[in-house]
Amino acid sequence: MALYNDTVMDHFLNPHNVGEIENPDGKGIYGSPVCGDMMMVTLSVDENEVITDAKFKTYGCGSAIASSSMATDMIKGMKVEEALEVSNEKIVEELGGLPAIKIHCSVLAEHAIKNAIYDYAQTHGKTYAGLEGYVPNTDPDEDDEEEGFEEEQFSDEKK
Amino acid sequence: MRNVYLDYSATTPVKDEVLQEMIPYFTQNFGNPSSLYTPGLTAKEGLAEARRRVASLIGAEPGEIYFTSCGTEADNWVLEAIADKMKDKGRHIITSKIEHHAILHTCKYLEKFGFDVTYLDVDEEGFVQPEALKDAMRDDTVLVSIMAVNNEIGTVQPIKELAAIAKAGGAYFHTDTVQAVGNIPIDVRELGVDFLSMSAHKIYGPKGVGALYKRKGIQMPNFMHGGAQENKKRAGTENTAGIVGFGKAAEIAGRDLEEHRAHSSELREYLWEQIKDRIPEIKLNGPADFSRRHPGNLNVSFSYVEGESVLLLLDMKGISVSTGSACSSKSLATSHVLDAIGVPPAKSNGAIRFTVGDFTTKEDIDYTVECLTEVITKLRELSPVNDAKGW
Structure with missing residues (x-):
């Protein structure tokens, strides 16, 4: 009996790609401790625009940490353009699902990666279709809510 | 375990x-x-x-x-x-x-x-x-x-x-x-x-x-x-x-009221002393005068970490505690109690409630403090948040 499935627990207990790349080609932050979760992503990108390394540091619950680990795994080796296609739905799918009330945790990873790529594009003079009109933002309150449907919640009753 | x-x-x-x-x-x-x-x-x-x-x-x-x-x-x-x-x-x-x-x-x-x-x-x-x-x-x-x-x-x-x-x-x-x-x-x-x-x-x-x-x-x-x-x-x-x-x-x-109270408060105070000694950057939530507090209750905020991760990692070690916040629901649902006593959200998200009782032993507390120290250290290493960055 566990709160999360085995894949999620594995990524939470032994997260991959933890840390911060020195002199990264792109760096993105999303969220804050006030909101309950925050992720920092650093990227190394080679001359062919391939993400050769990705590292993260995350403050948050089990699914926030697991999503960070999975998402950084997913984008390593991808072309920057492909990485922009990594949506929170894809992260959740790779994790084998998250509880409905935890879907927002995977949005954290999607946004932090997008912010890191935006930083890379700005500092390296690149433009990507996937970034068109994108305004990097570190405050989830200002983004549209992308949470899963609200179930009747039995879990927030403190005893 | x-x-x-x-x-x-x-x-x-x-x-x-x-x-x-x-x-x-x-x-x-x-x-x-x-x-x-x-x-x-x-x-x-x-x-x-x-x-x-x-x-x-x-x-x-x-x-x-x-x-x-x-x-x-x-x-x-x-x-x-x-x-x-x-x-x-x-x-x-x-x-x-x-x-x-x-x-x-x-x-x-x-x-x-x-x-x-x-x-x-x-x-x-x-x-x-x-x-x-x-x-x-x-x-x-x-x-x-x-x-x-x-x-x-x-x-x-x-x-x-x-x-x-x-x-x-x-x-x-x-x-x-x-x-x-x-x-x-x-x-x-x-x-x-x-x-x-x-x-x-x-x-x-x-x-x-x-x-x-x-x-x-x-x-x-x-x-x-x-x-x-x-x-x-x-x-x-x-x-x-x-x-x-x-x-x-x-x-x-x-x-057994007096015996229960004495046993609980002794272990609760021991738990608090041990946590204070071993883990920096923490905050006690609730009355500092333990005589005006539930004899088994301790509620502590651990800076730079989020409560649910602490709960899950302790659970992996066989230890059951409760979070002071409710990240189990939405990102902004902090504890209404901690909000009311003025604990800022960044601190209430890292709050853990421990309650000892009649079957708790001193060895349980020693084991808990050992595991807790390890868990908090691990999560702080994973955290992008720290004092230097002004959080």
Whole structure:
């Protein structure tokens, strides 16, 4: 009996790609401790625009940490353009699902990666279709809510 | 792996003495207490004995105890019934911002029917200020409901003083003592309360049983309608075995109160000392004066980490604790109790509640502190947040 499935627990207990790349080609932050979760992503990108390394540091619950680990795994080796296609739905799918009330945790990873790529594009003079009109933002309150449907919640009753 | 249960405020295991008294009521003494033949009367006598024991724990008369299905039912009953009874005399209720949801959500429900509810602020340790209650009292105030001990931060309220203020203002006074009975001395006459809610499973009794104390002479509408059980005030066939278990648990709680308090507070203080020594950048939530706190409660915020991850990693090591916040729901749902005492969200997201109890040992605490130190260090290494960055 566990709160999360085995894949999620594995990524939470032994997260991959933890840390911060020195002199990264792109760096993105999303969220804050006030909101309950925050992720920092650093990227190394080679001359062919391939993400050769990705590292993260995350403050948050089990699914926030697991999503960070999975998402950084997913984008390593991808072309920057492909990485922009990594949506929170894809992260959740790779994790084998998250509880409905935890879907927002995977949005954290999607946004932090997008912010890191935006930083890379700005500092390296690149433009990507996937970034068109994108305004990097570190405050989830200002983004549209992308949470899963609200179930009747039995879990927030403190005893 | 060692199993360490440190969430006695959530629920407690049923003590063996309690279970042994319950068992015959499932099998031999299974009769319906409303039946007039011998098996029914045997079951009825079981209820009567339980009622005497529960009454004795809080200094009440047996006739003032009404068994319910849980503490929440008792809270709902008294609020809704007094609202119904008094609606033509006044529609103002006073409670505090740190009550259990059983009270707060019922108050919200009553607001729909034209009741005006004042939610009193508390100070930074969770205490309701008697002066604030005095100021909030109005001519149309019909009920004041303040919990005796807070479930998250353990604050012990000055119930006697608060009840006297309500009385002087002509209002009924109710207190939720779900976390209090069995942990601090409770005497309804000494406190001067009109109503009191309690629950069996917080005092080593079974789940599914609670009780409402209603001071003799007060008339009040039913919550459950049907048969004549509970002096015609609470219909439904009694949970005989559960009620018998509640009675035994109450007897033990009264008998062993001082021993329980001494054991709990000693281990709680040891836990706090050890955490303070081993882990930097922490904050105690709730009363610093432990004599004004639930004897087993400790609530600590660990900077730069989030509570659920701490809970999960401790769970992997066999340790059960509770988070002070509710990241189990939405990102912004911090604890209403920690909010009310002014804990900033970044700190309340990293709050952990530990509650020790009768089966906790010093070795359990040593193991917990060992694991906790490891878990906090690991999560802080993983965290992008630290003091240098100004969080």
